Structures are given as structure tokens and as C-alpha cells.
Amino acid sequence: MAISLFLGAVPGAHGQDRPERLSIARFRDSLSVVSDPVRLNGLARQIVAVATAQDDALFALRHGFTCLRLAAIGQARRSRDAESSFDRARHLEPEWPLAWYGHGLAKLAIARWQLDTPKNLGFRVGVGAMEDAFHSFAKAAELDPTFEPTLPELARAAFRLRNPKFVVQAREAFRRARLSGLGTEADAFLWWGRLERRGGNPDSSVAAFQVYLAHGGTPGLGLLEIARTQLAHGLEGGARSYLAGAVFDEGLGVREYRADLELIAESTELAAFDRVRGPDRVAMLREFWTRRDHMELRAEGERLQEHYVRLHVARTSFYLENTRRHYWHAEPYRSGSDEFDDRAIIHIRHGRPSQRVTPFVYALTGNESWRYARPDGDLVFHFTVQEDLRDYRLASSIFDLKSTGGTPQDQLIMSRQAISPLYSKLGTWGRFGRAKLAAREREIGETSIVLGTTTDSHELRFDAPLGIQAQLLAVGQSGGEALVHIAFALEGAHSSGESADGAGYPVRVRFAAFADDGRRVASLDSSYLVKRTARDGNRVLGRVAVPVPRGTWRVRLALQNGDDRGTLLPWDSLTVGRFDGAELQVSDLMLGALAVPLSWNPTPRDTAYIAPVGEFPRDSRVELYYEVYGVEPGQIYQTALEFTQVRPVLRFEFEERARSRVTRVRRTLDLHGLEPGEYRLELEVGDGRGRRHRTSAPLRIIER
Numbered sequence: 001m002a003i004s005l006f007l008g009a010v011p012g013a014h015g016q017d018r019p020e021r022l023s024i025a026r027f028r029d030s031l032s033v034v035s036d037p038v039r040l041n042g043l044a045r046q047i048v049a050v051a052t053a054q055d056d057a058l059f060a061l062r063h064g065f066t067c068l069r070l071a072a073i074g075q076a077r078r079s080r081d082a083e084s085s086f087d088r089a090r091h092l093e094p095e096w097p098l099a100w101y102g103h104g105l106a107k108l109a110i111a112r113w114q115l116d117t118p119k120n121l122g123f124r125v126g127v128g129a130m131e132d133a134f135h136s137f138a139k140a141a142e143l144d145p146t147f148e149p150t151l152p153e154l155a156r157a158a159f160r161l162r163n164p165k166f167v168v169q170a171r172e173a174f175r176r177a178r179l180s181g182l183g184t185e186a187d188a189f190l191w192w193g194r195l196e197r198r199g200g201n202p203d204s205s206v207a208a209f210q211v212y213l214a215h216g217g218t219p220g221l222g223l224l225e226i227a228r229t230q231l232a233h234g235l236e237g238g239a240r241s242y243l244a245g246a247v248f249d250e251g252l253g254v255r256e257y258r259a260d261l262e263l264i265a266e267s268t269e270l271a272a273f274d275r276v277r278g279p280d281r282v283a284m285l286r287e288f289w290t291r292r293d294h295m296e297l298r299a300e301g302e303r304l305q306e307h308y309v310r311l312h313v314a315r316t317s318f319y320l321e322n323t324r325r326h327y328w329h330a331e332p333y334r335s336g337s338d339e340f341d342d343r344a345i346i347h348i349r350h351g352r353p354s355q356r357v358t359p360f361v362y363a364l365t366g367n368e369s370w371r372y373a374r375p376d377g378d379l380v381f382h383f384t385v386q387e388d389l390r391d392y393r394l395a396s397s398i399f400d401l402k403s404t405g406g407t408p409q410d411q412l413i414m415s416r417q418a419i420s421p422l423y424s425k426l427g428t429w430g431r432f433g434r435a436k437l438a439a440r441e442r443e444i445g446e447t448s449i450v451l452g453t454t455t456d457s458h459e460l461r462f463d464a465p466l467g468i469q470a471q472l473l474a475v476g477q478s479g480g481e482a483l484v485h486i487a488f489a490l491e492g493a494h495s496s497g498e499s500a501d502g503a504g505y506p507v508r509v510r511f512a513a514f515a516d517d518g519r520r521v522a523s524l525d526s527s528y529l530v531k532r533t534a535r536d537g538n539r540v541l542g543r544v545a546v547p548v549p550r551g552t553w554r555v556r557l558a559l560q561n562g563d564d565r566g567t568l569l570p571w572d573s574l575t576v577g578r579f580d581g582a583e584l585q586v587s588d589l590m591l592g593a594l595a596v597p598l599s600w601n602p603t604p605r606d607t608a609y610i611a612p613v614g615e616f617p618r619d620s621r622v623e624l625y626y627e628v629y630g631v632e633p634g635q636i637y638q639t640a641l642e643f644t645q646v647r648p649v650l651r652f653e654f655e656e657r658a659r660s661r662v663t664r665v666r667r668t669l670d671l672h673g674l675e676p677g678e679y680r681l682e683l684e685v686g687d688g689r690g691r692r693h694r695t696s697a698p699l700r701i702i703e704r
Helices: 003-007 018-032 037-053 057-072 078-092 097-116 127-143 150-161 164-180 186-198 202-214 219-232 238-246 251-262 267-275 278-295 302-317 342-350 409-414 421-426 431-454
Strands: 355-357 367-372 379-385 392-395 467-478 481-491 505-514 520-530 539-548 551-560 566-568 572-576 590-592 599-603 606-609 615-617 621-629 636-644 648-657 662-670 677-687 692-702
Touching: 018 057, 037 057, 057 078, 057 097, 078 097, 097 127, 097 150, 127 150, 127 164, 150 164, 150 186, 164 186, 186 202, 186 219, 186 302, 202 219, 219 238, 219 251, 219 302, 238 251, 238 278, 238 302, 251 267, 251 278, 251 302, 267 278, 278 302, 278 505, 278 520, 302 342, 342 367, 342 379, 342 392, 342 431, 379 431, 392 431, 409 421, 421 431, 467 539, 467 551, 467 572, 467 599, 467 621, 481 505, 481 551, 481 572, 505 539, 520 539, 520 551, 590 606, 606 621, 606 662, 621 677
Parallel strands: 615 692
Antiparallel strands: 355 367, 367 379, 379 392, 467 481, 481 539, 505 520, 505 551, 551 566, 551 572, 590 621, 599 606, 621 662, 636 648, 636 677, 677 692
């Protein structure tokens, strides 16, 4: 239908009756297919000519929407003309919601124009126009809560502004609309659900998204929104909803899934996401999150839920209200985000910090320092504000924090003493020592920024640490794979944790081995009852074994006693040999003592003793156990055994005859004559075919 057909005279007394609204809606639909500015400008002139003769609010509305269309196709300045027309419509008919709705659209167009103009300087360009748009949409919703086109625009404006007060106002408008008989437009329920989630009302949020789906909303997007709410607020079914929505290939839903991944995923992972479709996307996402659970020794599903908890915190606590971010050449990191400050970037990737310091220091602008306690080395982040007081940026050092001038350096250093002992030393050491410490402090900050902004984590944390000494020893076989023994000694196991029948103390052991590509090859997560040693009532000794395939793996181990006491050990490497007898191999060396009540029975007739601490008193005896594989039964093989420090201290050589393809060897070593200190026990085995294999184990000799 030609646009000119809509220029005829229309009733003016009831411009907000349904026929007139439909007339304006059809007029807007006809505009949406026109991209010729000459034709649109001609139409605008016709409307002005008619409106001059007939002062009617409907003509002002039509002129306003025509100017909006011109702004949309490149004539951005016409958004001002649209604003003037809708202003006139509001003046003529202040009770018409459509006039206020159009005014809000014009203000949004003006905000976009301002943002697209580089000469408009500042951090909050367009914010004033967006706030005006929000208030106009809110007025339209107040005049007619059932006028559905207003509600999604009101919600969009609230989320663009990000300030919680706008979210609350928009949510209340949706609730009033629901009481007044909100219609069946799916888009309105989508935005209502988002507002309820942001406001902390998960049940109402899920209900709104379910109505969105029932009214024909996009299935993948609707299920993702339900999952976002369920996961962020700990409701059941979050992972199920998340994966159910991922099977759909609709563009909008897929883009939202990808946007959530982009915050932590590597470029290769995003490329993999872009390649898959339907069920393959579900499998890719399941593997993406499950691999992270495995790496952190967590139950499957924990990392996915944690991601959406972090996103909710970031959007409610670390949001940006500005529309532009200017970076200075010396800044160590540039996220490019227009939604989050740098605190959010770190929080989304690594979660709540172990320690957060927000001190007041004279003449220093807003600043914070976060520490993440990690067994492989702490991460420390410093944040400072520049011109915009809500935009916290990463800084490499506390000496880079923004100051208005005259900040006492001793106060600055003292404000971070709780973060690290390094800052206490900075305040007391001499000139040259302080220079070295300052360089080290900056190096820690720079390294933390690199790791913090390129990796993500969800490491196990415990309220109280346990003193742990542990050994991983590959000795023996089970089901065709080598057995890795986890021998441990715990200091400070909680006395209240003893089982009611006195059988022992519950110790949960979590272990996993990984290939270089992150694939998990072996794992264990079980609880055991272990007893304290009679010799040391505060020490708990234990041993568990897990089959691990041959190869060199990255391994991780965590032990805990009760819900709040435990320790995650640093990453380590473990080499597991080939124990099937196809080649000459020697197992790891098990060192123990009869006085240490921890042993393993490889057969009913053999006993191997294990000392997890690896310390032996001077002049005592050590029980050594190992296994030799691959020597033919009856064949003689040679063994060399020596204690070494910088060089060999004591050496033994002897020959033995293999009794089977697995030769189990137990020997008692007398430490008499060896001085206290750190040693390595080296063992080498060779056979008549010229094959040789070598292994070793550390031990410490102490005074009695």
C-alpha cells in the first residue's frame, strides 16, 4: 500500500482508540520498506503542509515517525525533527501513550547520533538522551499499561542505562501491565523475565520466560534465559535447560550462547563453537564446561553454574554507566568492554577474591586490591579509577594508582600490608632493597594481569588449611594399568571429625591426571576413614590407589577433613612406566619404616611400607620396595643402588634372578653412618641384553 494513502483526514478526538493505533502501526510498517530519502523527505513535507492546515496530534506523530525513518537510513540529524514532532504531539494530547512512546524512540535515535559523532567528547555521551527516552517510555506505560510496544523499549532503555533504579522502575511497570491485562506479545515477557532476574526474583523470572515460550518465543533463547536464571540463583534444572536450548540453530539464541562464552573462552574454543550445529553444539558445550570441572577437581556442572553466578554479580556490582571509555597509552590492559569495568573481567574469570582491600588513602582516587590465594602462586590485582569514578581499571603496581597529588608513600604501602608480606618489607627495607622489592611487586602485578585476563579458574577453597605431605608412586598393576599410590600425612585433622564408632577420621581424596590437551585420563574422588598414628596423635596417615595409564601426565591432588578444612596441592607431573612386561622397567621406589604404620600388600605374602613424609631418623632402617618388569623368568639382572647428594655417597651393586615377569623386591637399608641431610636414592637395573632402566626417590635423614 502506498504511503500517501495514509495522509487522508483521520479522527482527532480519539487518537488513541484502537483504529487510530492500527492506522499509525500500518503507517510505520509502510515506512519500514522505504529506503529512498528523497521520497521520505517529500512525504515529510506533505505531512507538514497538511498539519499546518489541520493542527492534529496524529499528523505530528506521522511526521515524527517519518523523520525517525530518515534518521535510521543515514540522516541522523532528522532525529531532532522527530523529537520536535513528538513534543508537539505530547503538547496537543498529553494523555496519548503513543506520543510519549514516539518521543522515547526519538530520544534513543538522538543518543545514537551523539555516540556516533566523534566530536562529542566525554564519558557519558548520549546518557542524558537515553534517560529522557526511559522516562518517556515509562510515562507511556503509566498512561496505558497494556500498550505493549512500550514495555520492551522501556526494558531495553533500563538495561542500557544499567543503573539499578531504572531496572526497578521498569520492572514495576511490567507488573502493573500484568495486572491490567498484559497481552500475548512474546517479546514483552522476554524482557519482563530479564528484569525480574536482575532484580533478584528468580521464580518470577522463570515464570515470565515460560510464558514467553508459550506465546511463540524463540525456543533456544527462551531456554537459555531460563537457564541463566536457574544457574545464577541456584534453582534446579539449570544445566538441563542450558543444554536443551543449545540444540536450536536460531541466530538470536546462538548469538546469546556465544556471548556468554566469549567472556572466558579461548579463540580456538570459540572457533569450535562456530563450526558446530544442533546436537554437536550441545556436545561441544557439555565438553567445554565438563573439562573445566575436571581440571578443578569439581563435580560436573559446578563450573557452568559458577559462571552464571559470576555474571549476575558482575552485572549488579561492577557495571559501567558511561558510554565511552578512553584508554591512556600506559594502561596495561584494555578490555574494550562497554558493559563491565576491569573488576568484572577478573571476577567473571576467577570469581570472588580470597582477599579484597578497599582502603582510603589521602589524595588517592577510588582504588582496590584483590588477592587470589593459589597453591601455584598468588594472583594480585590492583584497580584504580581515572576520570570516571565508576570505571575501575587494572594497574600493574600500587605505585600506578591514580592520585590527585601528595599521597604519602608510606600510607600507600601500609594500605596493602594485609595483601602480602612484601608490602611490609617495602616500608622497612633500605634504598636498594626497596628498589628490588618494588620491581618484584610490579612484576607480580604484570604477571597477574596476563594470567588473570587470559585464563579462567574455579579452584577449590577451604576455610582452614590442612598441613599436607603427599607422595604419588607408580607401583604395581590393576586391570592392565599401573597403580598410582597416593600416600599422605595430614597435620591438624579436626578432632571433632572422628567417626562416631571411633573407626577413624573421614578424609576426602580428590585426584586427577591430565594429558597436555586437558583430557582427563584418570581420576578419583572418594572418602576414606583413616586413623591417627600412635606415635604422633596429631598426624593422620593414609594411602589410596588409582589405576593410571602409562605416560607422562599433569596431576592435581586435594585432601580435606570435614567440610571446611582442606588443602589443594600445586600442579605436578607424574610419569607412569610400562608395566606389562614388554620392556625393561622399574617401578617407583616405595620407602617406609616398620615404625610408620602405613603399608600395602601387593600379594598376600608381600608387604610394602610407605612413609609419606619421607623423613627417617639417623642410624635407623628404611624398608625399600620396588618392582622390576620385563626380565624373563630365570634370567639374571644387575642392580646398582646408591645414596647421592652432590655426588655419590654410598653405593651397592648386586645380581638377582628374576622369578617371574614381575619381580617384587623388598630390601632393608641401614642408614648407619649417613649424616643428616637431603639425599636421593638412585636405583639402576640392567639385564644381559644390554637394556637398562633408572629411577630414584628423595629422602631426608634427620636427627633423632
